[in-house]
Amino acid sequence: MSATSDAVSMPLPQARRARPASALFTLARRRALLTSRTPRQIAVPLVGPALLALILAPALQKATGGLHSHIDYTSFVGVGAIGLVIPLSCVFAGLSVLVDRHSGAQRELLAAPIPRAYLVLGNMVVALVLAALQAIVVVGLSALRGGVFHITIVGVAWFMAAALLFTVFMYALAETVASRVTKEEDYIGATPVLAILPFFFAGALFPIGAMPGVLAAIAKAMPLTHALALLRYGFIDPAGKGLHDIWGMSNVTLEAWLSLAVVALFAAALTVIAIRVFSRSAVK
Amino acid sequence: MTTIEVRGLRKTYPGGVEAVKGIDFDVEPGEVFGLLGPNGAGKSTTIGMLTTTVAPTGGSARLAGYDVAKQPLQARSVSSVVFQEPVVDGSLSGRENLELHARLWGVDSARAARRIEELVQVLGIAELIDRKVDSYSGGQRRRLEIARALVSKPQVLFLDEPTVGLDPRIRHELLDVIAGLRAREDVTILVTTHYLDEAQRLADRVAIIHHGEIVALDRPEALLAGLGEEILEFRVERDAESAVELLRSLGVAGPDAFAVGARVTVALHGRPAADALQEIDKHHLRPSEIQVRRPTLDDVYIQLTGTRFDEAA
Numbered sequence: 299m300s301a302t303s304d305a306v307s308m309p310l311p312q313a314r315r316a317r318p319a320s321a322l323f324t325l326a327r328r329r330a331l332l333t334s335r336t337p338r339q340i341a342v343p344l345v346g347p348a349l350l351a352l353i354l355a356p357a358l359q360k361a362t363g364g365l366h367s368h369i370d371y372t373s374f375v376g377v378g379a380i381g382l383v384i385p386l387s388c389v390f391a392g393l394s395v396l397v398d399r400h401s402g403a404q405r406e407l408l409a410a411p412i413p414r415a416y417l418v419l420g421n422m423v424v425a426l427v428l429a430a431l432q433a434i435v436v437v438g439l440s441a442l443r444g445g446v447f448h449i450t451i452v453g454v455a456w457f458m459a460a461a462l463l464f465t466v467f468m469y470a471l472a473e474t475v476a477s478r479v480t481k482e483e484d485y486i487g488a489t490p491v492l493a494i495l496p497f498f499f500a501g502a503l504f505p506i507g508a509m510p511g512v513l514a515a516i517a518k519a520m521p522l523t524h525a526l527a528l529l530r531y532g533f534i535d536p537a538g539k540g541l542h543d544i545w546g547m548s549n550v551t552l553e554a555w556l557s558l559a560v561v562a563l564f565a566a567a568l569t570v571i572a573i574r575v576f577s578r579s580a581v582k
Numbered sequence: 583m584t585t586i587e588v589r590g591l592r593k594t595y596p597g598g599v600e601a602v603k604g605i606d607f608d609v610e611p612g613e614v615f616g617l618l619g620p621n622g623a624g625k626s627t628t629i630g631m632l633t634t635t636v637a638p639t640g641g642s643a644r645l646a647g648y649d650v651a652k653q654p655l656q657a658r659s660v661s662s663v664v665f666q667e668p669v670v671d672g673s674l675s676g677r678e679n680l681e682l683h684a685r686l687w688g689v690d691s692a693r694a695a696r697r698i699e700e701l702v703q704v705l706g707i708a709e710l711i712d713r714k715v716d717s718y719s720g721g722q723r724r725r726l727e728i729a730r731a732l733v734s735k736p737q738v739l740f741l742d743e744p745t746v747g748l749d750p751r752i753r754h755e756l757l758d759v760i761a762g763l764r765a766r767e768d769v770t771i772l773v774t775t776h777y778l779d780e781a782q783r784l785a786d787r788v789a790i791i792h793h794g795e796i797v798a799l800d801r802p803e804a805l806l807a808g809l810g811e812e813i814l815e816f817r818v819e820r821d822a823e824s825a826v827e828l829l830r831s832l833g834v835a836g837p838d839a840f841a842v843g844a845r846v847t848v849a850l851h852g853r854p855a856a857d858a859l860q861e862i863d864k865h866h867l868r869p870s871e872i873q874v875r876r877p878t879l880d881d882v883y884i885q886l887t888g889t890r891f892d893e894a895a
Contacts, residue, residue, distance in 0.1 A: 315655060315659045315688045316685060316686055317688075320685065320688075321686060325686075328682055332671060332673060332674065335673040335674075402669075402670075402671055402672070403679070404669070405665055406663075406665070406669045406670070406683070406730070408634075409633045409635060409661075410658060410683075410686040411655045411686070411687060412686055413655070580635070581635060581637050582630065582636045
């Protein structure tokens with residue numbers, strides 16, 4: 299036997315690697331530790347939405363007399379504020395991807411024996427937890443100011459599903475943009491477009507039927523519109539008026555499933571794109 | 583089995599910049615291998631390809647038998663890297679950074695804890711390991727990064743310009759630490775550097791890389807031996823290249839003599855320096871700033887590439 303074939307037949311050393319769940323947990327734990335040491339990342343996205351729920355919603359209810367329907371306006375805007383807090387929270391979380399790349403341990407993580415998709419997913423887990431806590435705070439503040447919520451198990455399930463999928467979508471969008479831009483200034487410049495602009499179209503402060511037809515049509519194509527209609531369906535609008543404004547059907551459960559499917563589709567597509575863009579940008 | 587096997591490895595960046603032009607080398611188990619070259623020579627790109635953060639455009643590379651392009655997870659699992667620039671989570675403590683590495687490389691908690699205690703003692707960072715890394719000095723950070731790379735007991739350790747940016751005292755301390763690693767760790771080390779003395783001090787073998795190509799590969803002493811025991815260096819007022827040609831034609835200089843700017847360097851190969859100088863004087867070269875000294879890797883580099891090491895970047 300030749301030396302070459304001897305070398306080929308030698309067993310390779312065992313490649314020790316972390317189990318997938320352990321690797322994901324480690325990455326999520328790292329992100330949680332980093333986030334907890336940057337309190338502004340938790341507090342800043344909450345300020346605007348909290349003021350909406352605490353000040354703007356009750357004041358507008360008093361000034362305008364509300365929605366003139368079965369839905370209480372304070373709670374309508376309270377849930378609408380979640381349409382601002384989740385995008386802001388996710389965009390802030392995306393900023394830490396840039397920080398990681400420029401002055402953090404991203405290269406060390408890229409050299410780790412784990413699939414690079416885990417780096418995106420580990421960050422996403424923390425973005426989900428953070429957004430959930432912030433959504434709870436916003437709903438709590440709205441309730442403190444007199445917002446009326448109808449909490450049922452089924453309603454909570456719709457609310458959680460919509461919030462979770464919308465957060466996945468928003469975080470994946472933020473991560474995609476963070477992977478594409480090179481400078482933090484460029485990313486911060488994109489924040490209003492990513493996080494604030496959709497809020498004005500998606501029926502956060504008023505039903506989308508109040509907008510001209512063209513704008514309403516644009517709103518119906520946005521995942522935030524579907525997410526807000528589902529969040530309200532879960533907590534304050536069991537009749538599904540917001541869902542009906544989108545779909546115009548008579549079966550509210552079907553409308554809810556369709557909206558959930560839209561948000562899920564956006565979430566899945568953006569997650570795939572985020573992983574692909576990150577993996578490509580990480581390797582030169 | 584060869585621990586690092588590189589065959590025709592090539593990287594052309596978008597835009598056509600050929601950073602690495604098909605290099606070949608092997609590194610044996612337990613060897614310290616130096617990749618020596620000025621900034622921009624292709625050292626970091628080579629490390630990037632070996633650590634799978636740069637995609638090769640040609641050739642192949644194996645770490646402990648694992649192909650870096652086809653089996654990147656396995657290749658990464660047997661290696662660790664200390665990057666040229668600091669790559670740490672500054673708001674975490676040193677210990678948290680080490681634990682993170684251990685978990686991602688599949689080291690169980692108990693073993694990781696023992697290993698961390700051992701390494702922080704060896705690297706002299708035990709006192710500060712629970713402090714935030716943001717408060718570390720450059721040298722302390724480097725020690726932490728070396729400790730982190732060793733937590734997983736890698737078979738291959740990549741050190742990419744490990745002492746760059748450090749002040750001379752810290753640099754020498756760190757070189758001692760790295761030199762000590764080979765005595766206590768069963769690890770193959772590939773170190774890149776643009777400091778000639780560093781390569782000479784640390785490496786068993788050195789590959790000199792110039793514009794993406796390996797121009798020489800041997801033990802440092804073998805590379806130096808090519809120029810003999812002593813070299814004669816002097817400055818001339820006339821064209822140094824033509825002075826070299828003249829000295830060659832007279833038999834004073836061999837083919838390994840070279841000129842850079844106004845300086846002429848002649849390997850003596852046992853000939854007394856006084857004899858050579860007498861011959862030089864006879865031909866009115868009017869040498870000044872005459873030095874007779876031992877050759878360095880800088881001389882080897884200039885002889886091979888035609889440029890001074892610090893001018894090549």
